[in-house]
Amino acid sequence: xxxxxxxxxxxxxxxxxxxxxxxxxxxxxxxxxxxxxxxxxxxxxxxxxxxxxxxxxxxxxxxxxxxxxxxxxxxxxxxxxxxxxxxxxxxxxxxxxxxxxxxxxxxxxxxxxxxxxxxxxxxxxxxxxxxxxxxxxxxxxxxxxxxxxxxxxxxxxxxxxxxxxxxxxxxxxxxxxxxx
Numbered sequence: 001x002x003x004x005x006x007x008x009x010x011x012x013x014x015x016x017x018x019x020x021x022x023x024x025x026x027x028x029x030x031x032x033x034x035x036x037x038x039x040x041x042x043x044x045x046x047x048x049x050x051x052x053x054x055x056x057x058x059x060x061x062x063x064x065x066x067x068x069x070x071x072x073x074x075x076x077x078x079x080x081x082x083x084x085x086x087x088x089x090x091x092x093x094x095x096x097x098x099x100x101x102x103x104x105x106x107x108x109x110x111x112x113x114x115x116x117x118x119x120x121x122x123x124x125x126x127x128x129x130x131x132x133x134x135x136x137x138x139x140x141x142x143x144x145x146x147x148x149x150x151x152x153x154x155x156x157x158x159x160x161x162x163x164x165x166x167x168x169x170x171x172x173x174x175x176x177x178x179x180x
Contacts, residue, residue, distance in 0.1 A: 013153025046109035082131035
């Protein structure tokens, strides 16, 4: 099972995502609403980790990394993987957080997923996934596009998770001084 370091949204912006997950679930796209995951942006995914060492490193990392303000300004999709998502403005604070995650935590993870490498990473908050076929993808996108944009919030908590099924191993608040 793979492992991810996710940064969870604050309660207000997470409520917008959860409402969209419920709408998508009612339309036949239940995965995110039922997954047990918090609304988030994934910074890195590894095939394997040293759980104890990574959990300790994430706790230390979280104390030293400030919350980041985030603005989701559009709905987008990955057609080849059937994923619909909210796309944030990928500013220097967000990219810096992700690069620091890779730099500070790499020693405890094995086989990082290539599309989460800092130079190719496309930050996103998944709304629906595993959608099969163009008609279903169009339906899910139409529901997702009802989100009142922009959605402004902050990334406020680091969560180390193992998935499928999702199991949170460590959840630690980020430092409170929000960087813009």
